[in-house]
Amino acid sequence: MLQTIIAIIATLALIALWIISTQRKLVVLDENIGNAMIQIGVQLSCRFDALTALLDLTKGYAKHESETLIETIKLRRSIITAKSTPDDVVHQEGLISEALSRIAMLTEQYPELKENQNYIKTMNAEEIFENMVRTSCLIYNDSVTKLNREIRMFPVFMIAGILGFRQRDYLEEKEHAPGCRWRSQKAE
Template sequence: MLQNLIAIIAIAVGIVLWVRATQRKLVILDENLRNAMSQIGVQLSSRFDALMQLLDLTKDYSRDDIEILIETIQSRRTVITAKSTADDVICQEGLISEALLKIEMVTEQYPGLKTSPNYIKTMDAVQTFDNMVRTSRLIYNDSVAKLNQEIRMFPVSMIAGVLGFRKRDYLDDQGTKAGISSIKRVA
């Protein structure tokens, strides 16, 4: 009887230790994912700042259209944080792409704007931040893959939901493709 009790206690302790170790591993993977999303937020914020500088430069050429666009961006822009979702990022990238397309239309009408040193410098900054966002997206998707794989594997899959961990969505590449092609066409 005593041996059975010791065996049951040993099994219970083993299960508790396994659950604790699994929870710790999932927390680390989740924190890596949150950090990656925060980095996307930082890069998008920098990209928005460069975009606003670009809009200020084009304001002299097409004041009415650009002022409406600036107001639209300011009202629809949200800050991407660690708790943001893939949809939030895609929405913000769509807003940037929309603005870049509008800027492209203005630069087609005013060729002098394209050759302006300030315009070229600011457009280079936008492109640099776009590359940084793309890199941050890769890191985020890698973090999502690691967390999702861990959650889906047996026996972790049995307790992941109970511990509050869920499968996350990847950032597809559709949002950045439109922005990149706009930058290349404008530059």
């Protein structure tokens, strides 16, 4: 009888240790996703700063258009945090893409703007930040893959939901679109 009780206690202790170990591993994976989303937010913020600088440069050529765009960006811009979703990133990227398209139309109307050294430098900076967002999105997706894979594997899937972990959505780059135009892809 005593041996049975000891065996039951030992089994329960092993199960408890396994649950604790699994929970800790899932927390690390979840934190990596949050960190990757914060990095996307930092890079998007830098892109918005470059975009604002571009709009300031266009004021001398099309004051009303650039002021309207600046106000639109201020109203619709949101900060990407660890709790943000891929849809939030997609929305912010869409806002940047829309503004860049309008700036491109302005530069077609004013060729001297295209040759302005400050404009060229700012466009180069914007492209660098765009590439950094792309890299951050790839890191985010890699982190999501690791968590989703872990959650779907036996025996973790039996307790992941109970512990409050769920599969996360991916960011997927749209095909045939210039630059980093991301869209949300739901996890299966």
